[in-house]
Structure formats: C-alpha cells, structure tokens
Amino acid sequence: MSVFEWGSAAARQGAAAAVVLFWLLLCISIARAQRRARQGVVQAAAGSGVPVLVAYASQTGFAEQVARQTADLLHTAGVPSRLLALSSVTADDLAAAERALFIVSTCGEGDPPDNAAAFVRRVMTDGRTLPNLHHGVLALGDSEYRHFCGFGRSLDGWLAGTGASPLFERIEVDNANEAAMAEWHHRLSHLAGTSDLPDWQAPAWEPWRLLAREHLNPGSAGGPTFHLELAPSSGVAADWRSGDLVQVRAPADPSRPREYSIASIAADGRVHLLVRQERHPDGSLGVASGWLTEQAEVGASIDLRLRPHANFQLGDNATRPLILVGNGTGLAGLRGHLRARAAAGAGRCWLVFGERQGAFDAYYRDEIEGWLSSGVLARADLVFSRDTPQKAYVQDRLREAAADVKAWLDDGAAVYVCGSLQGMAGGVDAALTEIAGADGVARLMDGGRYRRDVY
Numbered sequence: 001m002s003v004f005e006w007g008s009a010a011a012r013q014g015a016a017a018a019v020v021l022f023w024l025l026l027c028i029s030i031a032r033a034q035r036r037a038r039q040g041v042v043q044a045a046a047g048s049g050v051p052v053l054v055a056y057a058s059q060t061g062f063a064e065q066v067a068r069q070t071a072d073l074l075h076t077a078g079v080p081s082r083l084l085a086l087s088s089v090t091a092d093d094l095a096a097a098e099r100a101l102f103i104v105s106t107c108g109e110g111d112p113p114d115n116a117a118a119f120v121r122r123v124m125t126d127g128r129t130l131p132n133l134h135h136g137v138l139a140l141g142d143s144e145y146r147h148f149c150g151f152g153r154s155l156d157g158w159l160a161g162t163g164a165s166p167l168f169e170r171i172e173v174d175n176a177n178e179a180a181m182a183e184w185h186h187r188l189s190h191l192a193g194t195s196d197l198p199d200w201q202a203p204a205w206e207p208w209r210l211l212a213r214e215h216l217n218p219g220s221a222g223g224p225t226f227h228l229e230l231a232p233s234s235g236v237a238a239d240w241r242s243g244d245l246v247q248v249r250a251p252a253d254p255s256r257p258r259e260y261s262i263a264s265i266a267a268d269g270r271v272h273l274l275v276r277q278e279r280h281p282d283g284s285l286g287v288a289s290g291w292l293t294e295q296a297e298v299g300a301s302i303d304l305r306l307r308p309h310a311n312f313q314l315g316d317n318a319t320r321p322l323i324l325v326g327n328g329t330g331l332a333g334l335r336g337h338l339r340a341r342a343a344a345g346a347g348r349c350w351l352v353f354g355e356r357q358g359a360f361d362a363y364y365r366d367e368i369e370g371w372l373s374s375g376v377l378a379r380a381d382l383v384f385s386r387d388t389p390q391k392a393y394v395q396d397r398l399r400e401a402a403a404d405v406k407a408w409l410d411d412g413a414a415v416y417v418c419g420s421l422q423g424m425a426g427g428v429d430a431a432l433t434e435i436a437g438a439d440g441v442a443r444l445m446d447g448g449r450y451r452r453d454v455y
C-alpha cells in the first residue's frame with residue numbers, strides 16, 4: 001500500500017466517519033425536534049393544568065347553553081376549565097390562558113351579541129399579541145342571514161392576527177345543526193384526550209297541550225296576532241324566569257325550531273305566548289306561526305322546550321326601576337317582566353309600547369290599565385303609529401320624554417327592549433344614545449342595565 005494509498009484510505013475512513021457522525025447527529029436532532037413537537041401538541045391537547053378558558057357571547061342563550069355543556073364535559077373528563085361571559089374576559093385573561101374555547105353567536109346584521117360589546121371595544125382593540133394561546137372557535141349562526149356567523153368569523157380573524165394558534169379550524173353551526181355540534185364534541189374529546197366523553201345532549205322536547213287561543217286584533221291592518229296558553233302534558237309544573245323563551249317544533253319542519261318570548265311567569269302555571277301569524281308572499285302560512293295560530297286545534301299536543309335567556313332575565317335588575325320598551329309581539333317579553341313585578345310587588349316600571357292602531361292593536365289593554373291603577377306601572381306610553389297624521393314610534397316617544405328617561409336612568413333604571421330588530425331596536429338605541437350619550441349607553445350595557453330581546 002503506498003503512502004498515497006494509505007493516506008487516501010485514511011481520508012476515506014475519516015470522511016465516512018464524519019458522514020456517520022453527521023447522520024447520527026441529524027437523527028438525534030430530528031428525534032428531539034419530533035419529541036418537542038409531539039410534546040407541544042400533547043401539551044396543547046392535554047394541557048399543563050392551566051384551566052381551559054371557555055368564553056361565550058350569546059344573545060338569546062344558545063351559545064351560553066353550549067358553553068356550559070362544554071365546560072361540564074371537560075370537567076367530566078378531568079380537564080379544569082373556567083367559564084366566562086366574553087364581556088368579562090380581559091386581555092390579561094387571554095395572555096394567561098394557554099387554551100381558550102370561544103363559543104359565540106351573531107346577532108343584529110352580522111354583529112356581536114350585546115354581551116360581547118365590551119370585549120370588542122376593549123380587548124379586540126388592545127393591540128396585544130397572544131403567541132402562547134391555542135384557541136378553538138365555535139361560531140353559531142343562521143345561514144338565512146346575510147352575514148352568516150359574522151361575529152365568529154371576525155373573532156377568529158382577530159385571534160389569528162394576535163399570533164394565537166388554532167387548535168382546529170373554526171366550526172360554524174347553522175341553526176343548531178347537529179353535524180356541526182357532533183364535530184365540536186369530537187374536538188372536545190380530542191382536547192380532553194379521551195374518546196369516552198358523554199354524548200352531546202340537546203335538551204329534550206316535551207309534549208305540551210294548547211289550552212287556549214284568542215285572536216287579539218280582528219280588523220287590524222297588521223297581521224293577525226294571537227294570545228296562546230300552553231301547559232305541560234305531563235302535569236308536572238314547569239319552571240322558568242320572566243324573560244325566558246320557548247322553542248317550538250312544528251310538524252312540517254321539525255329541523256328548524258322557532259323561538260318565542262314567554263309572556264307569563266311560572267306561577268301562572270301556563271306558558272303564555274303572543275304570536276303573529278306570518279304569511280308568505282305566495283299566501284302560504286308561516287311554518288311555526290301557522291301551526292300555532294291556525295292548524296293546531298285547541299287541545300292539540302305541541303312539542304316545546306323552555307330555553308333560559310339569561311341576557312333578558314331580570315337578574316340583578318330585579319328591584320331596579322325598569323323602562324320596558326317594545327313593539328308588536330315584543331310586548332310578550334315585557335309582559336312577562338310586568339307579571340313578575342306584580343307578583344314581587346317591588347320596583348317602579350314604565351312601559352313604552354308601540355303598534356299600529358289603538359282601536360285594534362292595544363293588546364292586554366285591560367291588564368295594562370289594571371297595573372297603572374295598582375301602581376305596578378308608574379307610567380305607560382302606548383304609541384300607535386297610524387293614529388296620528390305624523391307617524392310616531394316608541395323611539396320618538398323616548399325622545400319627547402328625554403328628561404324623564406334621563407331622570408329614571410339617574411335613579412338606576414334598567415332598560416329592557418323587546419321586539420323588532422328592523423327599525424325599532426336601532427331607533428331605540430339611537431334615541432338612548434342621544435339622551436344618555438354613547439358612553440352612557442356603553443356603561444348601561446356593561447353594567448347589565450340595557451338588555452335586548454330583538455328579532
């Protein structure tokens with residue numbers, strides 16, 4: 001073997017050893033990186049003991065119900081969680097959380113629910129980055145609206161901009177669609193590290209009996225409006241708070257339940273509803289309103305379930321003065337509160353109600369007059385738009401009575417608005433903003449003194 005050959009063999013062996021060493025180092029570093037990545041995923045899934053933040057923004061209670069059930073399921077699987085209304089989530093909460101689930105609906109026209117307004121104003125403009133946060137978004141909506149899941153989408157976009165990492169792609173739920181809810185359940189199982197979570201339980205439908213129905217406005221220029229009374233067929237007393245809703249399942253379209261505000265209190269023993277009969281341009285009846293007001297006979301069995309509506313209950317406002325504002329069938333939710341106040345015998349109330357013609361559309365007139373004489377109502381303004389040459393609406397009456405509205409608010413009154421989203425809710429909001437200022441309205445909203453059930 002020549003020196004050259006020996007040298008060349010040694011060089012070859014050295015080179016081979018270097019390649020093997022390099023390859024070994026590469027393998028070790030790949031294995032470490034994979035282990036780190038695996039740990040990261042496992043940590044994001046199983047967590048490090050920091051509770052999972054479950055935040056909800058809900059207008060009529062569905063998102064809140066799903067959020068509660070989500071927190072319960074995580075708890076069952078041994079994953080600690082912290083359930084908060086989005087309105088009370090701060091930027092610090094998000095910075096401290098490692099994992100957060102957002103369950104948010106959309107209302108108005110692609111807008112956030114009222115109880116998300118403070119979060120949008122304070123946190124979504126904070127400019128903070130959240131690189132340590134892993135998040136999941138369940139966006140609840142209804143594809144019949146133009147801005148489907150508008151708020152869920154903008155929240156998700158904002159989270160992406162903060163540098164937070166999605167645990168999974170945003171799930172959009174169209175009108176409580178079961179497949180999307182099953183997907184959410186699947187994601188929760190993954191997050192909890194178990195395939196064994198109890199099933200997702202939609203609240204059960206109960207048979208109720210239609211006991212009475214009265215047409216309240218024959219001769220009106222508006223659609224026929226009915227007072228209905230229902231009781232559980234089981235005979236077992238049902239329980240709810242004033243402000244709550246019912247969902248009704250009509251036989252012609254069981255997949256799309258419709259919601260109605262309850263116009264009575266549990267002590268009445270019956271759910272009262274105020275239902276306008278809808279008619280489509282082709283003359284056909286609305287599916288649920290037609291069923292309730294015409295097709296179902298008195299005595300018929302109606303599938304119904306009660307739905308708590310925390311945003312519209314009296315809650316902390318139980319003894320505050322109340323300004324109750326609404327139009328049309330929105331009187332239902334306000335009547336529930338007035339009956340609750342009559343039963344409790346506490347607090348001043350002022351009703352501002354709008355409809356078309358006093359001669360036909362003054363629903364529950366005797367009861368309202370009774371409340372005025374017994375003192376349950378300190379004041380009632382019934383505003384009939386077609387009775388005066390200058391059409392006037394509830395928002396106009398609030399403006400005319402601005403000094404009194406201000407005095408009531410200064411006395412700590414809460415404002416409850418029930419009825420049409422189109423026209424009325426925006427008009428009332430604008431009038432209140434003129435009277436109390438934008439900051440004043442924001443303070444009312446943040447303090448839970450401005451509640452809306454609008455549709």
Ligand SMILES: Cc1cc2nc3c(=O)[nH]c(=O)nc-3n(C[C@H](O)[C@H](O)[C@H](O)COP(=O)(O)O)c2cc1C
Nearest residue numbers: 058059060061062063105106110141142145148149
């Ligand atoms: C007045 C009103 C406005 C709504 N606007 C929208 C909308 O713009 N886009 C949408 O996807 N869903 C819209 N929805 C549907 C709700 O987001 C959907 O019913 C959701 O399940 C309600 O959840 P919540 O009870 O937690 O508020 C609206 C519902 C109501 C009552």
